[in-house]
Amino acid sequence: MWVRIERGAVAETIFAPRQISVGEINYPSNIFELWSEAELAALGIVPLVYEPELPEGNYAVASESAPVYNAANNRAVITRTYEAVPEPVPPSVLKLPFVRALRQKGFEVAFWAALEEDATAKLDFSLANEIDRSDPKIPQFAAAIGASDADVDEVFRLAATL
Known part of the structure; x- marks a missing residue:
């Protein structure tokens, strides 16, 4: 030019x-x-x-x-x-890395407590191999554990690397 x-x-x-x-x-x-x-x-x-x-x-x-x-x-x-520019948020992650990412970000204890309050979600989580970012329960659990949308994205990004 x-x-x-x-x-x-x-x-x-x-x-x-x-x-x-x-x-x-x-x-x-x-x-x-x-x-x-x-x-x-x-x-x-x-x-x-x-x-x-x-x-x-x-x-x-x-x-x-x-x-x-x-x-x-x-x-x-x-x-x-x-x-x-942040890395793209993966559409889904495996369950074990997801839990490890929750732990590293300080949300694991609150997550398990919130899961205890919802029997259907608890059963779904126990049967799941992957956690989908687009799952309609994600925003509910984010609110329950005090995580923002950006926090959830970071948990998914981190889980994809674990």
């Missing part, structure tokens, strides 16, 4: 090579591939870069600035901030 500079400021962002008019002259799209940076800069066209680069890991752009021309290095810069 490039920007066109007029009077020391970004006048236009050029997202892909295309025909461009500067003054009275029309230039073909291939100047972006054939011309050097210096030749393009003579027309007021400079590269557009993002700073900092995307960090390694699971991150997404949280915000970005408008392009700002940096005359010192003849570039336009968009400054970005990034935020970590």
Whole structure:
């Protein structure tokens, strides 16, 4: 990507090579591939870069600035901030890792107490091989043990790794 500079400021962002008019002259799209940076800069066209680069890991752009021309290095810069994106919540986990995750997150004792209060859920849990995140009982048990929706997601993520 490039920007066109007029009077020391970004006048236009050029997202892909295309025909461009500067003054009275029309230039073909291939100047972006054939011309050097210096030749393009003579027309007021400079590269557009993002700073900092995307960090390694699971991150997404949280915000970005408008392009700002940096005359010192003849570039336009968009400054970005990034935020970590949590791992996806698995749709189901095996029962033993689920209980271990509850233990590690401090919810195990409250979970067993809540399970004692619901005979049907207790029977279902004893027969289950997997715990489904979409099970309609999950929000009820979360409320009973004082866990938020985010806490439940973390328990499922952790259980998937155990």
